[in-house]
Amino acid sequence: MKTVVVRNVERAEPGLIDALAGCGVATVHEAQGRIGLLQPYIRPIYAGSRIAGSAVTALVHPGDNWMMHVVAEQIRPGDIVVVAVSAPNTDGMFGDLLATSFQARGARGLVIDAGVRDVADLQAMGFPVWSKAISAKGTVKETVGAVNVPVVVAGQLVTPGDVIVADDDGVVVVERAAVPAAAEGARKRTENEDAKRRRLAAGELGLDIYNMRERLEKEGLVYIDSVDEVDELE
Amino acid sequence: MKTVVVRNVERAEPGLIDALAGCGVATVHEAQGRIGLLQPYIRPIYAGSRIAGSAVTALVHPGDNWMMHVVAEQIRPGDIVVVAVSAPNTDGMFGDLLATSFQARGARGLVIDAGVRDVADLQAMGFPVWSKAISAKGTVKETVGAVNVPVVVAGQLVTPGDVIVADDDGVVVVERAAVPAAAEGARKRTENEDAKRRRLAAGELGLDIYNMRERLEKEGLVYIDSVDEVDELE
Amino acid sequence: MKTVVVRNVERAEPGLIDALAGCGVATVHEAQGRIGLLQPYIRPIYAGSRIAGSAVTALVHPGDNWMMHVVAEQIRPGDIVVVAVSAPNTDGMFGDLLATSFQARGARGLVIDAGVRDVADLQAMGFPVWSKAISAKGTVKETVGAVNVPVVVAGQLVTPGDVIVADDDGVVVVERAAVPAAAEGARKRTENEDAKRRRLAAGELGLDIYNMRERLEKEGLVYIDSVDEVDELE
Amino acid sequence: MKTVVVRNVERAEPGLIDALAGCGVATVHEAQGRIGLLQPYIRPIYAGSRIAGSAVTALVHPGDNWMMHVVAEQIRPGDIVVVAVSAPNTDGMFGDLLATSFQARGARGLVIDAGVRDVADLQAMGFPVWSKAISAKGTVKETVGAVNVPVVVAGQLVTPGDVIVADDDGVVVVERAAVPAAAEGARKRTENEDAKRRRLAAGELGLDIYNMRERLEKEGLVYIDSVDEVDELE
Amino acid sequence: MKTVVVRNVERAEPGLIDALAGCGVATVHEAQGRIGLLQPYIRPIYAGSRIAGSAVTALVHPGDNWMMHVVAEQIRPGDIVVVAVSAPNTDGMFGDLLATSFQARGARGLVIDAGVRDVADLQAMGFPVWSKAISAKGTVKETVGAVNVPVVVAGQLVTPGDVIVADDDGVVVVERAAVPAAAEGARKRTENEDAKRRRLAAGELGLDIYNMRERLEKEGLVYIDSVDEVDELE
Amino acid sequence: MKTVVVRNVERAEPGLIDALAGCGVATVHEAQGRIGLLQPYIRPIYAGSRIAGSAVTALVHPGDNWMMHVVAEQIRPGDIVVVAVSAPNTDGMFGDLLATSFQARGARGLVIDAGVRDVADLQAMGFPVWSKAISAKGTVKETVGAVNVPVVVAGQLVTPGDVIVADDDGVVVVERAAVPAAAEGARKRTENEDAKRRRLAAGELGLDIYNMRERLEKEGLVYIDSVDEVDELE
DSSP: OOOEEEOOOOOOOHHHHHHHHHHOHHHHHHHTTSOOBOOTTOEESSSOOOEEEEEEEEEEBTTBOHHHHHHHTTOOTTEEEEEEESSOOOOBOOOHHHHHHHHHHTOOEEEEEEEEOOHHHHHHHTOOEEEEEEOOOOOBOOOOOEESSOEEETTEEEOTTOEEEEETTEEEEEOGGGHHHHHHHHHHHHHHHHHHHHHHHTTOOHHHHTTOHHHHHHTTOEEESSGGGGGGGO | OOOEEEOOOOOOOHHHHHHHHHHOHHHHHHHTTSOOBOOTTOEESSSOOOEEEEEEEEEEBTTBOHHHHHHHHHOOTTEEEEEEESSOOOOBOOOHHHHHHHHHHTOOEEEEEEEEOOHHHHHHHTOOEEEEEEOOOOOBOOOOOEESSOEEETTEEEOTTOEEEEETTEEEEEOGGGHHHHHHHHHHHHHHHHHHHHHHHTTOOHHHHTTOHHHHHHTTOEEESSGGGGGGGO | OOOEEEOOOOOOOHHHHHHHHHHOHHHHHHHTTSOOBOOTTOEESSSOOOEEEEEEEEEEBTTBOHHHHHHHTTOOTTEEEEEEESSOOOOBOOOHHHHHHHHHHTOOEEEEEEEEOOHHHHHHHTOOEEEEEEOOOOOBOOOOOEESSOEEETTEEEOTTOEEEEETTEEEEEOGGGHHHHHHHHHHHHHHHHHHHHHHHTTOOHHHHTTOHHHHHHTTOEEESSGGGGGGGO | OOOEEEOOOOOOOHHHHHHHHHHOHHHHHHHTTSOOBOOTTOEESSSOOOEEEEEEEEEEBTTBOHHHHHHHTTOOTTEEEEEEESSOOOOBOOOHHHHHHHHHTTOOEEEEEEEEOOHHHHHHHTOOEEEEEEOOOOOBOOOOOEESSOEEETTEEEOTTOEEEEETTEEEEEOGGGHHHHHHHHHHHHHHHHHHHHHHHTTOOHHHHTTOHHHHHHTTOEEESSGGGGGGGO | OOOEEEOOOOOOOHHHHHHHHHHOHHHHHHHTTSOOBOOTTOEESSSOOOEEEEEEEEEEBTTBOHHHHHHHTTOOTTEEEEEEESSOOOOBOOOHHHHHHHHHTTOOEEEEEEEEOOHHHHHHHTOOEEEEEEOOOOOBOOSOOEESSOEEETTEEEOTTOEEEEETTEEEEEOGGGHHHHHHHHHHHHHHHHHHHHHHHTTOOHHHHTTOHHHHHHTTOEEESSGGGGGGGO | OOOEEEOOOOOOOHHHHHHHHHHOHHHHHHHTTSOOBOOTTOEESSSOOOEEEEEEEEEEBTTBOHHHHHHHTTOOTTEEEEEEESSOOOOBOOOHHHHHHHHHTTOOEEEEEEEEOOHHHHHHHTOOEEEEEEOOOOOBOOOOOEESSOEEETTEEEOTTOEEEEETTEEEEEOGGGHHHHHHHHHHHHHHHHHHHHHHHTTOOHHHHTTOHHHHHHTTOEEESSGGGGGGGO
């Protein structure tokens, strides 16, 4: 591993980042073609947050959170810190002291493929975290890793400057170059969904709104009156 | 798989269904002889709901939620939709649009052996869901399955028209024919528990209320004053 | 297994126990040298509790909660009941009736390496539980186990009279003889952290507060301006 | 639970059962429309077996193997014993003594949603087992269950008399009434695969054998010479 | 944690240790009252070994195998090394070099609550290992732990000098003081099982050998001819 | 997702690839600085293989193996096919027919973050596979993915043309540009280990070979004669 800290990270346009936050994870994930979703074992430590920000990254080792202090210096207002570990680990790599530091530097939240602790304090501070585990297990500061290099987190490649969107549904990453298209796609999708929602709320069926009946029949779906008729079908 | 939709489902008496909701999952599970409980990996997406309803079922394929639109048409007020998948899957098969549709049709909730998304919206709408996972992963609509056939969900067979009871403890299924007996058993059990609760709250011990002391002694339980006496026992 | 109930348990000083509760799990775990933490699969059934108490223990068998009634009699005000199972099990071994009994006897909470049920009631009662699972699965009362013997719970040895500290971060055990040192260590650590927190909140970096820069450089951490410079490093 | 033993089980034709064994699990699963497969956590305790037989079933409780002795009496030559547990459990419910008994009664193997032990002996005896776990944990004989009732095992409903096919790929259940069609379908599929295998071994591509190229293009698959051309696509 | 190496370990009588190896894990576990079994996630890296030996223990940290070299010096011929980790970890803490060293010192095998690597070499050397995982992930040598202190491994307390028995069924620990009784109990149990095995092989049923029929009837087990009679029972 | 097939992949020098195979996964992983290891849930379907080859990659969808036929055409002799899935999935995406095709095209093996089937046939053919699961669950061919694009597999980024090394310890990826250095490092490491192995086999201790004693003492490791002395230490 190259034990480097990359100082300069190109970030996406703030207005587009905030637009993605407004649409939420599920919509952004759909809008960019169903890619970029972190595996669902990454969960928020408390419900009710929805944020987006530019990724600054750290690659750390199991049981060692030294790089968390190094990445703190690289945070700019509006960033989200993304932490990968070189092997599966659930130790509590982040707590209220680091959160105080990250928050003071302007970070909007943390995504970490490991554990965190002081979760009651983090909620009281309003510092949202998406993690693999909650664990009070302390860590050492012995081995250097890397900051602001591309990392794999929960099955997704995250390059510094990519946009992270995170809410109660999980976490999605949008490549920096794809941000304008994703923001526009998510906006359209949201509008489209509003119209659909009104019709569905009025009792219309998706079967009719989406014209599914003919294709369902063609694919072999058969309506019968009673389960006893199943055997007659063949 | 027979790709059918069964239109007619016999449902249990509404009054009995509501009585089961009032008793809760743990009591109903006990009252019918400790059967029918879905495996505990099925969890509510938010705390505080307690519902019961008639099962309408859908059998879907991994990553494909097409049948969710088909089952919507079969919902009658008071139903709970129960969704099985033909192989383990955590994709987000259900979100706020389908919930709007299900709620407009009168569904009381959803039990699904897969993932759901838009969980913040679902909570805001008051549409309770018990699922295996929360995931924003979108699904396709390519392969037909079945609606209102018997399905296996989280280790239990659910036949359309069976009654589902769900709360913060999990989900239990009551066969339709067994509903009257289960409701009566649950009612008695609740009464009995109320009496026990008062005695226990007053400091009486279960050892005495349930006359356990003699049987414990017969089964070999020995009281000693200190752990050091253990070695003298043999 | 020796099927015994040990009546006498030496307990730590109440003032020290309460002091540990005030510091919380993560701090106590650090203060005693990063030992004693139960594995992180043990989670609170609801958020927001922080307790400490003397351990009274029960060793039960899978699907059998008989010893829970036996341990109730051994509870003294301020205790926390700690339950181990002789093989992995998620059944709901504890519910609102036993909680009523434990609470009446003065217990502050329960730590159990199995499942619990009636979780909505337990929250309403204010009886905190840390468990491996939530499950409505009922249990039998057929096989005797042991009460107030040393047990292994979630990877840690707990001897009756040890102090348990539990909060949203998890559960830590402090050996009774180590309680004074742990309480003093945790107090100092808390003071020290308060000072650090103020500096971090003001925007100072851990890199500077902890004098990390020189050691990081010695360990080979290199700062570069762009990720493209990585290849030039070698 | 009805604590019954059903004595009479209708079984499928022996010739068809053996034909299914000859085709193997993957082919039978495909031949009957991709249904009936037990979840993949059920694994053989040793490699190299391929069997089929009529299901005789037992429903047992966690940590209690009493019904295993009851089901032994119901075994007829050619049967496979299928064991479900009323809650998740990994205890070693079956070992070399029961295997000796089952083998003497003519059983071809065991499928169990729990643990087994004496696995070295079972392999030496040539008694194949598909299980959820290997565990030496002993069990009690305290609570009655049921024999030859429909059970849910690893996500599938198994009715006594259904045919079980098991090999290194896992376990599939074929409803008794569907056995003739499944056997015929599996035979045809096997023949068809033999022809395909010869062509593929000669270097022909599935793309050509299955005429996939046109449909792939229609679905949007694009061939490019270098990954650098990806950005030009949009 | 006290970072100590304890030099002197009292060991059990070699003849009794070897007698326990001859009986195997399942029998020893039963003979000592169904206690002492490590959780079933600990599995042999290759099949076919059955060993017993005196435990020498090491407590290490995640991702750090330094103490493995320290424990090597404490091995005496006939020992089994038992390794606990202070937090869940799957790194490959042991490979063919350490195995060469352990084997040269007379160790019979290794039980480790973490990962190992070079498993093909270990099998070729005939050095059996029971582990939680197989992983090539390398480890550092940065943090000291302890050697020959009591440790918790896979849910069991192991005190140096306790006897470890390990085979394809898993791993059981016998307290040193309990070794004579366990060896005698296991011997008797083996004899008893031999007699039972002969009767079962001849087709006798456990129902008759163990006189279960009367008790089963008393507990409510009912024999019926067909599953259709179930409904008439109530 | 860009649904493309990239035709041209630059591959590393065959001699270096074979040299890496000769060193094995653990040694290569160490030689390149402990990076590149796939998570340990990826396991060989049978023991005893050790291969290296150039990665050709496929990105598929859950339950859909269409791209497996597309990637077959891109295989050149000596390649290893690496398959990523867009969401967690265990379906049997690969069996003996595809293996026949891959083998005919010159593939040395398969690494797949999903399930495979026909494992007995694959072993008989000598076609090694490293997978997440074994499952007979069949898949559809409905949705296009991508071939020879960078993919994330079991936590690691794999770019087409990277070298994959796989054996009984797991799977490691070496970036194409890093192959010469990794091969040289692995060769040196192997030589060095041979010398160490001889000394360890002769009974020398790692403590002495690696001069660890002084550093251990400095880090606070204390030797005592009996565990009873622990309390005197403080």
